[in-house]
Amino acid sequence: MGREQAAPAWAGALTGIVAGAVALGVAQLGAGLIRAGAFPVLAVGDWVVDLSPAPLKEFAIRTFGENDKNVLVGGVLVVLALVAAGIGVAARRRPAYGTAGLAAFGAVGLAAVLTRPGATAADALPTLAGVVAGACALSWLLRRATPPQEAGPLSGTPVQEPAGTAERPAVMRAPGVPAAFDRRRLLTGAAGGVVAAGATAFLGRSLAGVRVVDAARVRVTLPPAAHPAPPLPSGTDLRIGGLSPFVTPNADFYRVDTALIVPQVDPRTWTLRVHGLVDRPIEITYDDLLRRPLVEADITLACVSNEVGGPYVGNARWLGVRMADVLREAGVRPEADMLLSTSRDGFTCGTPVDVILDGRDALFAIGMNGEALPVDHGFPVRQVVPGLYGYVSATKWVVDVKVTRFDRDEAYWTPRGWAAKGPIKTQSRIDVPRAEADLKTGRTTIAGVAWAQHTGVDAVEVRVDRGPWRQARLAQVPGPDTWRQWALDWDATPGDHTIEVRATDAAGRTQTEQRTPVAPDGATGWHTINVHVT
Template identity: 75%
Template sequence: MVPAWAGALAGLVTGGAALGVAQLVAALTGQETFPVVAVGDAAVDLSPAPVKEFAISAFGENDKTVLVGGVLVVLAGIAAVIGVLALRRLAYGFAGLVLFAAVGVLAVLTRPDAGLLDVLPTLVGVAAGAWTLSWLVRRAAPAVPGAGTPAPAALTPENDVLTPENDVERPAVMRAGDDLRAFDRRRLLTGAAGGVVVAGAAAVLGRQLGGRQAVDAARVGVALPRPATPAKPIPAGADLHINGLSSFITKNRDFYRVDTALIVPQVNPNDWKLRIHGLVDRPVELTYQELLGRPLTEADVTLTCVSNEVGGEYVGNARWLGVRMADVLREAGLQSGADMLLSTSADGFTCGTPVDVIMDGRDALFAVAMNGEALPLEHGFPVRQVVPGLYGYVSATKWVVDLKVTRFDQDEAYWTPRGWAAKGPIKTQSRIDVPRQGASLKAGRTTIAGVAWAQHTGVDAVEVRVDRGEWRQAKLAEVPGPDTWRQWSIDWDAAAGSHTIEVRATDAAGRTQTDQQAPPAPDGATGWHTITVQVG
């Protein structure tokens, strides 16, 4: 019998070839829907809210990578089974590939704006996999020469003399239909090695030929206009320059990411358009160059994810450049009764933003730049939304291409039917950056420091207490306005022992953080950030 591992190996190489060719075809034909990503996106959409929350909590910004890895592991297991079945009868393997193709095609067709051509990479990839499987099976078990003729007589006590006719090493054989086939390890392994090389080359070439290079080049070539309304200069005292304390401006490479995109959408600015329609008097359609030609506003804004736990890392501050959303909406002419903006990303994600927040004078932007450079691809290039005071899931659409003016009682955004609140005003929060949870400190004078935020209201006070003692006022850094986080610090004479440190903030409207602990769902976490340190 041919060992099961041989079939599993053939199946794995078959799966790799199918996926590699699919990626290459997707790049050559300009189709962006890769079957693995389509299956992963479908899994994201179909997963219940608790599963999504667990993924974000457990894996953070790596949740999409983990999901894609999980899909690949499952596909590898299926491919191995297909290979084992194919060695029994090739038709069984082909049937498994047909099922494999059906799942991929179904996942692709469920993606937003999918068309019939989008299934081409999947179909061609599976066809390549079928050829590879047949080829590897033939190499693993070639037909035995002379099959169908009487086999030589076996050695018996009466016939124990070796002759040229019976002095032959008999290979292990299998029967495939009416043919006898022998297992050939060497031919299988060399064939598998060749298949791996071809699959890898196809995948690499497909990725290189894909849109990222073109979009990267287009991004580098963007000449950002000077802002018509520059941001206020950052005050000299905005950064306390304490080691370990989050800097006032978060570098682009360090800025948090939480989105539903498994693969970063590749949107060429030359092809990008923003359509504004719905409850408006005059629908608007803007190209990227037309957007850049409008008066641009620069603003320092802190963004926060609703998934952020108390004391979490899903918050960052940047200087954004863009067109004020309110100006574009006034041009379109908002109709009476409109209270929601349903924005759609290039990858189909949607979020619902309250109209009144956009129109109340704050720096809500169609942003084109971040910290002095065109938006990074991962942060929404060429255009994204930035709205101070709202959690990202209801405001910060990346790769935005469509804005429907509508009503909350008529439309729902992506996260709302999954259990999250329709509106997401940011809750006042504070975080201890220094010292870290569980740190070991020397006795004596030490610094406790962190950041606090209450976008579009502003932070007015931060208080710290140790071991449930008296609350003490922390020193606050300067800020250019109410839309950014604010650094704070306080000195502490640390005595030996274990100590608990708590922090709370009060916003400019006089509202102090509640001590009631609540999870991120459905509208943002609450509670005081608390750490424990050991002083020796």
Template identity: 55%
Template structure:
């Protein structure tokens, strides 16, 4: 096989793959499938990947881990498609068999996703057929770049001479048009999915007025310093960690919440019925169990919703129902201790975030918000079920993957300023950050430099024990390299441990430290 033929074959394979993926996006919209093949395969990868790999991705990419996975999957698909194209130049049947294999993988991934039906198979099937047709078109059909002599019927032409100019132009023009059409199909499919989705329904929603508004943010709660996290995290800046590669589109008109399992009175609610119930509004800080010491997978927002306790009281859990399993529309589950949801804390089925309907990527139309628990055991987004069961009978999504069944948030503190790259001058320097111990509250924060004595920082006021608090400390900095550390004490008197532990299985511990240079 000549290098010229290999190059044309690789381009033919990539073009065929692009057409298959792009057309599948449109088919997914037209058939009502929840996701196109690339997303379905990516979802299987997320579920099957070992925990160290997932944690590494979160540490490396943070909230962009899903984009990184999709880009990586697309790159691998392109590489395999190029290889298939080169093989198809010699034997077309091999290339077509490879396309068929990709289609089978896509179908298998799609139909095994939670809630998938027969329409889930159609994007991969039809995309595979179009991909195979394009591969034939470019390798053995009217758009082949030159008269590669065919060795025998059913085989692609053999290689040898360079393509004639007119054949090369025909091939490149055809491939370019097909790639352009594939790109338009993919982008158009994504656009139509959004139109078919819930953005318009969300924008038309008017949130009810809470019967119990959130307490006002006290004066001075936000120190308003550059690089210091604001007391209230904006919706756009709020961290997002979940397993959904494609954000679920849940129509509030058809949304239903089932409260069932070990209860005396099963309940089914429509969205309108949920909105008609008395709403409360609270500031609550949420944290991800994957948050490293000093990490930013934590945020504070104002949530509007219905107290979960009231719904559970109506359902009347039976004896032994010590776990409430929240189930997302995409099948993801979290298991929350029933006693936590009924102990008086402001655990909510939230419909609003910072004064507007939940953003789609943060769980529209309904999600759970539970103060004091890490998100993986409490913060189910795109919620459609609450099932009463027991920890002995059911393990939620992350538990079989090595994480603790119960995830109380650990007391943490973080230095936001100064940062290692800041240019500091000897003299007064403000050290500031945030600390949190949800549902317990922060009693004090201390700072030390170069392992010296701990010095008390000044705490800003906070709305409640369910939110983080900002703190600051004035340091008389001297020239040289220095290490600054912070620790917090909660309102029970427990001091944050300095023992360094990783995030698995139930949250990282240790004191956050930064090393800075002072001139």
């Protein structure tokens, strides 16, 4: 009897990867039927986000921008593929190794799923179904790869392959029952597994509730504002090519948050609970919110992760209920100084109470630029607070507000090294020309935006090659809570040039030249670009 041999390592790796894909496809389908957050890949990704140190998160946002979540999910899938390949290689000789490996894999997924906010026992079902499907697929593929051969009629030896047939190494599946590696059967089986995995994953994503919530959003009719924003003053937009428009279109508005999958919140079941250090805890439904006096306000939002000159800032016209009115209805107690707001996906942020109550248009927003909030931006309800970075104010998909104190509670980012309070710093940005642009000699326009919520921008200055500062002309603004466009004409001369900009707010504070990183409370420094003129 010949020496026992195993199928090639590449064959084991292939079976493991395909079995892993089937497991994830079935888990995706199960999550689509139960809850999108029950998909173990996303749950593990959320785990990674929560456990990652602040410098790593800053690197991800700085390097990958709004694609940071896609990169993270892709990285998780690559690791899963490598582990699945290893499981398949181990299972070549002993299928029990494959079953054990998939079970361990599933245990990690279960732990991640069941520790997410709002998880229930039912959320375990997609992972369990995926593990079972993966184990069945792995066993089936291994059997296809090494089918038992018929023995010779008298000798008990394997049937000889016809002359000229490609050699197939013998594999001992059981004493006296040799088997041969069958490349063709393995590849056709793997192809079928890939198709099954893709079909179940696609169906699961389709069932994840996206269409339901999108349909609910389309049906929302926003009531007219009881306190509408006045028409924008003439001259708010200088209409210069390449300059950020005064109103950022919804599709172009930046998105930075911790949600790997956008929460799908049905407005018919949404409620907002306000409790804690209040005299009268209240709970508000979406219909209740629509019946309250609505306020329109033009407000610029900025992310604390925005580097000097970065893209994570945008301006929109928001519609919502004043947060101050809701807090006064609940009766905030004198000792309270913080609102701990919670998103449907478990994210929290801490907002100073005095900022909400000082008269600014801090809103529980339901509308953005004349339509219901986009799902990516917090539908059905989010917070919008002028003058504070988003990480301490702009909770999307908000469902809970606890009135508390900063010395009793911490929000998501504070224990990760970020400041507890995040007032937006005065900043300015050059949009035109672009950095490293090649320009023609002669008159050209330098233009950009500047912001200093809730104070307002009073002046913007530009200088070239560290020469004298020159005052830029300013566009009109409806109030202190929006960014402001600026422009300056420059007679460009041949050569390489450095352009710098700085802004001064309405309180007379000029932004500092000193560069600081985004952590712990926002970047500072002058935006500087280099251009070449011919």
